Amino acid sequence: MxxxxxxxxxxxxxxxxxxxxxxxxxxxxxxxxxxxxxxxxxxxxxxxxxxxxxxxxxxxxxxxxxxxxxxxxxxxxxxxxxxxxxxxxxxxxxxxxxxxxxxxxxxxxxxxxxxxxxxxxxxxxxQKNKSEIVGLVESSKLNADLFNHIREMVKPGISERDLAAEIISYAVKKGASKMAFDPIVASGKNASRPHASFTDKILEPGEPLTLDLGVCLDGWSSDMTRTWAVPGKKPTEGLLKIFDIVNSAKKEAESHLAIGASGHDLDVSARDVIKKFGYGDFFGHSLGHGIGREVHEEPRLAQNSKDIMLDGMAVTIEPGIYIKDKYGVRIEDSYLIVDKKVINLGIDVFSDFF
Known part of the structure; x- marks a missing residue:
């Protein structure tokens, strides 16, 4: 470097x-x-x-x-x-x-x-070199392992705080020096808050649980979000609807992610999907950001971004819909643009709703 x-x-x-x-x-x-x-x-x-x-x-x-x-x-x-x-x-x-x-x-x-x-x-x-890319991949692997471990614990009766404690403990035991940021563990109405802090709330059947987690491994950050339904009851039709919209928006942005794409156009591609279904006012943050030594770096995927995607860049895509006092959904993966290919670093983590 x-x-x-x-x-x-x-x-x-x-x-x-x-x-x-x-x-x-x-x-x-x-x-x-x-x-x-x-x-x-x-x-x-x-x-x-x-x-x-x-x-x-x-x-x-x-x-x-x-x-x-x-x-x-x-x-x-x-x-x-x-x-x-x-x-x-x-x-x-x-x-x-x-x-x-x-x-x-x-x-x-x-x-x-x-x-x-x-x-x-x-x-x-x-723009990451080969050694930096290796660091990001390894950090993302540990983060994926963390998600898969925590998924086994998601059930009615456990609290957000208990999940957060296990998240931090498991990550450190598996080699992380720390979390890349405070874990977001938000269930039910709390999921309508994009950056909610975990509480003593107990998980209930059928409600959404948003987990936004990242670990710091050898100085490299990772970042991923999943919204899952707590087992035991089928989610409401309204909740299923916004999950499908967010998932479609994410896939649309993914299809445009490539060398030469602009951060502005990527944001718009996902935002237009959400607007089409009438939820544009409920997606209030940018689509994504770069990731590396810090969890938020350049380039920016946002409406006012002038950044252009180049080989070696690592970015997140994370659309969301948040309905105050009801529920929220966000789905996020991190991606590498390497040798004209796009690699999804979260592909091994269950991303369906339930």
Missing amino acids: LDKVQKIINDSNLDIVVFSDPVHLLWLAGFSGSTGVLLVSDSGAVLGVDFRYHEIAEDLKVENLDVYCAPTGNLLKNTLDYFFKKKVERVGYLASRNSQNQKESLQKVLNAELVAIDHEINFARS
Whole structure:
């Protein structure tokens, strides 16, 4: 991944790029400690850490990455003095990952022109290389295993909280470092809330249960949603109807997902299906997003998106219909666009309603 940053350095006429936020330290160096600074030039890179993380950083073994255990003091200044012997003039940084105080601190230490390269870095992250794709696939496999495990527990009488506890426990036992986001476990009326928090509510026969889950495995996120009917009673006709509409919208968007498709057109393809049946006002979020080190990345699949799908991108498709105080349905899978093919990473997880 360092080569992606070095291309930006050359294209933007920068001396170095500085990273200090956890997401990019993980993406570029595989470092998951709480404190560190990564400096990248056109000829190399150094990860500066303090004594607490020196041994951990030494174990990373990233090609063309030096590790520096800085003495007590300003970590950025000490690492810069170690790495770059001449004065820097133009320094790339991430404006969105630094507060105004942090920017002023950078300016004081570097005494150079700061150049925001957020767009360039986000675009570079959106196209995954082979090793990144492997990470996403493995994370999605664990997430699929999690869904299949939890499906066996879905029955009347269990609470949303008990399901959430088992979700987190099972994921960690199977190798996840954490959940990629707080699990959404929403049954009955709670399913009308797209990002509901789990409660003590007890599952009842025939009502919907929406599970939106993702794990973090070796730093890679996964994301999937299923809405299932709780066993024991046939769902209402109204609930069956909106499930079929959402499923049709998802399949329509899937059929258009390809290199060259726009995030806008993909969103519209699914949204038009939902509008056709009169539920357009009940689909209030965008269709999907990129996924990688973070669960929400570029590209965006949304009505106002200008992003174009390219080889190596990983995205979600997740249409939904939400009827306040009644029920809701969302179905989501993650997809890889690789070698002009589209791979559904959730294909092994039961997606029918009941």
